[in-house]
Amino acid sequence: xxxxxxxxxxxxxxxxxxxxxxxxxxxxxxxxxxxxxxxxxxxxxxxxxxxxxxxxxxxxxxxxxxxxxxxxxxxxxxxxxxxxxxxxxxxxxxxxxxxxxxxxxxxxxxxxx
Numbered sequence: 763x764x765x766x767x768x769x770x771x772x773x774x775x776x777x778x779x780x781x782x783x784x785x786x787x788x789x790x791x792x793x794x795x796x797x798x799x800x801x802x803x804x805x806x807x808x809x810x811x812x813x814x815x816x817x818x819x820x821x822x823x824x825x826x827x828x829x830x831x832x833x834x835x836x837x838x839x840x841x842x843x844x845x846x847x848x849x850x851x852x853x854x855x856x857x858x859x860x861x862x863x864x865x866x867x868x869x870x871x872x873x874x875x
Contacts, residue, residue, distance in 0.1 A: 777804070778832045782839035786811050787855075789819070789835070789842060794827045803827025806844065808855065819857040820844065834872040843872040 777799075779790040788811065791804035804827050809816040821827055825846065834843040842853045848867035853860040 778830060780833050780835060782835050783837055784839050787839060789833050791828065791830060792818075804830055806833065806842075817857075819855070820846075820853065820860075822857065822860065832871070834874040836874055843874060845870055845872060 777791040777793070779788055781788055788809045790807055790809070792807050793799035793802040793804055795802040805818050806820040806828055807816050808819045819842075828844065828846060831845050836842070840855060842855075843863070844851050844853055848869055849865055850863040850869045850872055851860045852863055
């Protein structure tokens with residue numbers, strides 16, 4: 763359309779938004795240091811477009827922030843794969859349920875097929 767709507771603030775230069783497969787949710791990074799977003803680590807946020815409510819999904823307690831990345835949505839849009847410290851993690855939309863998929867520290871650029 764011709765109009766625009768701001769969905770999020772402080773995304774940072776590497777916020778890399780990713781739409782869920784059905785288009786009802788948006789995952790995006792928010793710089794932990796907005797004034798230094800080029801060097802900052804990021805929090806992963808998720809927004810429901812139905813009500814425009816956003817919430818922080820990651821990092822979990824005890825984790826450092828994430829490096830900038832494009833996350834991979836599951837085909838149903840109920841899970842994400844993210845890279846944390848070089849490993850792939852499967853993350854539920856509650857943010858509390860996550861499990862590592864790799865443990866070699868050499869993973870990047872996840873894609874769900």
